[in-house]
Amino acid sequence: MTRTLHGAKDRTSLKYITAHSTPIHVADCTARKNEYRGKNILITGASSGIGAALAQLFIAGGATVYNLDKMDAIAPDQFASRRQSVSPNLHFVRCDLCNPASINSAAATLTSHKLRKIRIDIFVSNAGIMTRGDVLSVTTRDAATSYAVFVEGPRLLLKKLLDSESQQGCLSKRLRIVHISSMHASFHDKMPGIYALHKILAEEMLELSLRQQWSLITCYFGHVDTALTRKGKSARAYAAQKQGRISAEKAASLVNSCLRLHARALVYDRQSATYSIKQ
Numbered sequence: 332m333t334r335t336l337h338g339a340k341d342r343t344s345l346k347y348i349t350a351h352s353t354p355i356h357v358a359d360c361t362a363r364k365n366e367y368r369g370k371n372i373l374i375t376g377a378s379s380g381i382g383a384a385l386a387q388l389f390i391a392g393g394a395t396v397y398n399l400d401k402m403d404a405i406a407p408d409q410f411a412s413r414r415q416s417v418s419p420n421l422h423f424v425r426c427d428l429c430n431p432a433s434i435n436s437a438a439a440t441l442t443s444h445k446l447r448k449i450r451i452d453i454f455v456s457n458a459g460i461m462t463r464g465d466v467l468s469v470t471t472r473d474a475a476t477s478y479a480v481f482v483e484g485p486r487l488l489l490k491k492l493l494d495s496e497s498q499q500g501c502l503s504k505r506l507r508i509v510h511i512s513s514m515h516a517s518f519h520d521k522m523p524g525i526y527a528l529h530k531i532l533a534e535e536m537l538e539l540s541l542r543q544q545w546s547l548i549t550c551y552f553g554h555v556d557t558a559l560t561r562k563g564k565s566a567r568a569y570a571a572q573k574q575g576r577i578s579a580e581k582a583a584s585l586v587n588s589c590l591r592l593h594a595r596a597l598v599y600d601r602q603s604a605t606y607s608i609k610q
Contacts, residue, residue: 360584360591362392370394373441373451375428375485376458378402380557381511384583385455390420392587397451399426399437399488400458428458428484429476438491442501450503451492453590456485456537457511461559466524474525481529482536489540506545509586510537514599517551548589553599553606555582575604 367389377386377398386396402425426437441449462469462477469477493500515523516530534549541547554560554576577585589597589608596609 360588362388362587364392366392366591368393370452371397371449372453372455373397373399374455374457375399375426375488377455378423380457380559381552381555381579381582381586382455382457384579385457385586386421388580388583388587389453390418395420395422395449397422397424397441399424401425401427426488428488429479431487434484434487435491438488441492449501451501451506452503453507453509454489454502455509455511455586456533457509458484459511459559461523462525463523464525465521466528469525477525477529478532481533485533486536486540504542504544506542507590508537508541508545508547509590510534510547510549511586512549512551514551514553514601517598518601546593548586548594548596550582550586550589550597551599552582552585552597553577553601553604555579575599575601 370389370393372389372394374382374385374389374396376382377396378400382398382400386398389396398421400423402423424437424440425433427433441451458480460477460480462473466474489502491500492502510533512530512534513527514520515527516534518527519531520527534547537547554572554574556576556578585597585606588594592608592610594608594610598607598609599605600607
């Protein structure tokens with residue numbers, strides 16, 4: 332993926348991408364019946380927001396989904412009952428991306444005999460936190476947490492899943508990685524600076540991690556209505572940013588379209604408040 336995808340400081344790069352991309356029609360991007368039949372899909376942070384919407388979409392398409400999430404509000408003895416009440420094809424695995432021991436435990440669970448020998452076909456790096464402010468105003472602790480969630484946690488998780496049991500571990504030889512990014516990364520926004528920086532670093536980390544037959548899709552989302560985007564904003568300030576805002580379900584349908592079309596990136600144009608894909 333070329334550096335111009337970060338479209339950032341000069342609008343020429345973004346206009347070039349948009350002009351040579353395919354328009355996305357959100358209503359046409361829901362999963363087809365059995366589109367993901369037999370596929371195993373791992374999503375970090377699928378208990379809410381875009382991750383939860385993606386889990387529902389993939390399951391509707393016939394996939395088995397593994398949700399790796401901290402799930403602080405749910406005790407371990409509630410996992411099994413919740414899994415069955417939601418869908419037999421949805422598996423919850425406790426994982427804190429800020430905690431290497433938790434990542435090790437999650438990887439061990441995914442490669443255990445209880446879940447049979449699985450191969451992850453699609454890895455969605457979705458979990459995130461919002462750290463507002465520029466790069467010099469956030470605390471060291473907040474910066475370190477953000478880096479762990481976006482960069483080091485996913486890196487260590489991929490490493491553990493790749494190393495386990497065999498050369499390919501439980502990752503498919505044709506693994507497809509989906510990176511849920513943000514317009515703040517594509518425009519190199521100074522506010523929120525740490526958030527934008529770590530989204531950019533996460534994409535670079537994933538790109539450098541690619542094996543021979545793996546592929547990466549980066550989705551630069553604009554305003555998506557989730558708890559994460561609402562965090563730290565007043566109701567008035569949030570209402571003022573309604574241009575181009577889409578639901579988490581529509582965001583999931585855009586990701587599905589990128590997968591279906593084997594796109595390299597989903598790009599948000601701030602001027603027109605529309606999405607296009609880069610192939």
